[in-house]
Amino acid sequence: MSKQLMKGNEAIAQAAINAGCEAFFGYPITPQNEIGEYMAKYLAKYNGVFIQAESELAAINMVYGAAAAGARAMTSSSSPGIALKQEGISYMAGAELPGLIVSVSRGGPGLGGILPAQSDYNQATRGGGNGDYHVIVLAPNGVQEAADMMRQGFELAERYRNPVMVLADGIIGQMMEPVEMNVRPLAKTDKPWASDGNSGIRPRNVVNSLFLNPQDLENHNIHLKAKYDAIEQNEVMAEVSQCEDAEVVLIAYGTPSRIVKSAIGQLRAEGVRVGLIRPKTLWPFPHEIIKANTQKCKFILTCELSMGQMVYDVRLAVGNQVPVYFYGRTGGMIFEPSEIVGAVKKQLAGETQ
Amino acid sequence: MTVLFKKTRGLTDAPFTYCPGCTHGIIHRLVAECLDELGLLDEAIAIASVGCSVMSYEFFNCDAIQAAHGRAPAVATGVKRTHPNKTVFTYQGDGDLASIGTGEIVQAAHRGENITVIFVNNAIYGMTGGQMAPTTLPNQITTTSPYGRNVATQGEPIRMSELLATVPGSAYIERVTVIDPASVRKAKKAIKHAFEVQRDHQGFSMIEVLSTCNIGWGLSPIEALGFIKNRMIPYYPLGVFKDKGALK
Numbered sequence: 067m068s069k070q071l072m073k074g075n076e077a078i079a080q081a082a083i084n085a086g087c088e089a090f091f092g093y094p095i096t097p098q099n100e101i102g103e104y105m106a107k108y109l110a111k112y113n114g115v116f117i118q119a120e121s122e123l124a125a126i127n128m129v130y131g132a133a134a135a136g137a138r139a140m141t142s143s144s145s146p147g148i149a150l151k152q153e154g155i156s157y158m159a160g161a162e163l164p165g166l167i168v169s170v171s172r173g174g175p176g177l178g179g180i181l182p183a184q185s186d187y188n189q190a191t192r193g194g195g196n197g198d199y200h201v202i203v204l205a206p207n208g209v210q211e212a213a214d215m216m217r218q219g220f221e222l223a224e225r226y227r228n229p230v231m232v233l234a235d236g237i238i239g240q241m242m243e244p245v246e247m248n249v250r251p252l253a254k255t256d257k258p259w260a261s262d263g264n265s266g267i268r269p270r271n272v273v274n275s276l277f278l279n280p281q282d283l284e285n286h287n288i289h290l291k292a293k294y295d296a297i298e299q300n301e302v303m304a305e306v307s308q309c310e311d312a313e314v315v316l317i318a319y320g321t322p323s324r325i326v327k328s329a330i331g332q333l334r335a336e337g338v339r340v341g342l343i344r345p346k347t348l349w350p351f352p353h354e355i356i357k358a359n360t361q362k363c364k365f366i367l368t369c370e371l372s373m374g375q376m377v378y379d380v381r382l383a384v385g386n387q388v389p390v391y392f393y394g395r396t397g398g399m400i401f402e403p404s405e406i407v408g409a410v411k412k413q414l415a416g417e418t419q
Numbered sequence: 420m421t422v423l424f425k426k427t428r429g430l431t432d433a434p435f436t437y438c439p440g441c442t443h444g445i446i447h448r449l450v451a452e453c454l455d456e457l458g459l460l461d462e463a464i465a466i467a468s469v470g471c472s473v474m475s476y477e478f479f480n481c482d483a484i485q486a487a488h489g490r491a492p493a494v495a496t497g498v499k500r501t502h503p504n505k506t507v508f509t510y511q512g513d514g515d516l517a518s519i520g521t522g523e524i525v526q527a528a529h530r531g532e533n534i535t536v537i538f539v540n541n542a543i544y545g546m547t548g549g550q551m552a553p554t555t556l557p558n559q560i561t562t563t564s565p566y567g568r569n570v571a572t573q574g575e576p577i578r579m580s581e582l583l584a585t586v587p588g589s590a591y592i593e594r595v596t597v598i599d600p601a602s603v604r605k606a607k608k609a610i611k612h613a614f615e616v617q618r619d620h621q622g623f624s625m626i627e628v629l630s631t632c633n634i635g636w637g638l639s640p641i642e643a644l645g646f647i648k649n650r651m652i653p654y655y656p657l658g659v660f661k662d663k664g665a666l667k
Binding site for chain 2: 088089091115117119120121123124125126127128129131132133134135136137139153154157163181261263264265266267270271272273274276277
C-alpha cells in the first residue's frame, strides 16, 4: 500500500482500526482529540464500538469490561487524563487483561499546558496505580512508528495478557507525516478465560483481581513477576546508531530523538564522535543495550522534554561505568539541535579539563 | 418423591460470606432464580462491585467480572456493548452506587445502557465496619456519624431510584424490600421484570432493594427488619418510579 499524509492522532486511530480494534472508549482532552473523533467517524463502519465516556475513569473501566468480555479494546488520553486512568490500569494488570492505552503527553504538573512534553515518563513506566505491576510502554519517534506500534501494542497486550501503553508525545499527535499502513488485520487471539457469557457450554469464567487469602495473593504476584521477567527477556527494543566509535552517547526517545539526531549530524560534521541510543520500549527499559554500547564513551547525555526522568533509568543501566548528564526543556518548550550541540561541547570541555 | 424446594442452579455451592441476619443472601437467591427461570443464566455476565457483595462473583453461577469501587456500570457498559445479546447485570451496594459511583450510574442510565442494576441499599457501609453512607437516615448513628447523621452538615439521604427515574435514558426503576414473604415475592417479580426489560432491549433497568445490616445498625435480625419497615420505607417509599414500557 502506498504512503499517505496523515496527522499522527488520525494515523494512530486508523492503525488501531486496521489492527482489528473492536472497541474504543475515550474522553475529550487536548492534544489527542482527533483520535476519539476519528474513531467516532470510522470505527462504527468496521462494526466497532465507540463510546464517549463521562470521564477517563469510566473510559478505562469500559476498556476493562470490554477486555474482560474478550474484545480488542483501547482508550486514549493525555497527561491529566492518564492520571485518572491509573486505577483501571492497575485493575487490568491485576486481572491480566489485554488492552491498549494511548497517551499523547503534554506538559504538567496539574493542568499544565497543552503543548508537547515528556514529563510523563515516570507516569507511564512507574504508573500511579497500586500494587506490583508493570505496563509495557512503547515510545514511537514519529507518525509511522506510532502507527506500527499500535499494531504491535495489541499483539503484545494479547500475548502477555497485560495492558500496553503507546506513549506518544504531543508532537506526534499533532504533526503530519507520510505513513504506510499495515492493513492486514491481526489474527484473533483465543481467549478461553474471557467472561463472555458462555457458562452454559464451558465452566464459568471469572475475571478478578481480588485475592483475600494472602498466600493466594503472593502467588498471584509471583506469577505476574514471572510474566514481567519474560517480557524483560524478550521484548526490549532500542535503536542504536553510531555508537561504535562514539566518545559521547546521547540518549533520547520519541520525537526529541530526531532533534538529537540532527545535533549528532552537526557534531559529526565537526569531527565530534557522537552516537545515539533511542529506547523504543520504555518498559522494559533497554538497560543491557545501553550498558553494552556506552563502555568506551567519555559520558552520556540524556536529552528529554522534561526536568529529568528517564535519566534515572540510564544511571541505573550504567552504574558508575560512565558519567550520565542531562539536558532538557519542558512545559511545551522544545530544544533545538543547536542547544544539544552546545550542551555536548560544554560537557566535553568540562570533561577534558 | 416430589421435590418441592431445592437450591437454585443460579447459585454456586460456595458458602455466602454475609453476616447472619443480613438479607443479601435472599437478594442473591432471587436474582439467581430469575436468571434461571428466564433461561438467561447460561449467557449472563455478573459484574461484582466493592463492598459486602465484593465476593458475589463467587456466588452467581455464571460468568463474572469483579469491578473497581463504583465503576461497575462502566465495566458493564464495556461488556454489554461487546456482547449486546448477553444478559449483563451489576450488583452494587449504596456506598458503591450512591457515593463513589454516582457518575458511572447516572451516565449509564443517561446513555440508556441496556443493563440491569441490582442496587442493595442498607443505609450504611457494611464491609468497612459501619460508616455513614449517602443513604444513611437522618439522626442514624454510624461510626462516622457517632452523634447521628446531622442533615445540616452531612446532607439529607439521597434517593437514587427517584433520581434515576428523572434521567430520560432509564427504562425501568423500582424500589422493593425483602422483609417478609409478601415483599420477597414482590421483589422477585420486580427483578424478573428488570431482566425482561433488558432481554427485550428496552434499556436501563434498576431494582433498588432495601436490605438489612443488622450488625452495622447494632440491631438483632428481627429488629433490623423492623428498622426497614418503620424507618427506611417511610423515607424510601416502595414502588415503581419509571416504567417506559408501560407508557406505550
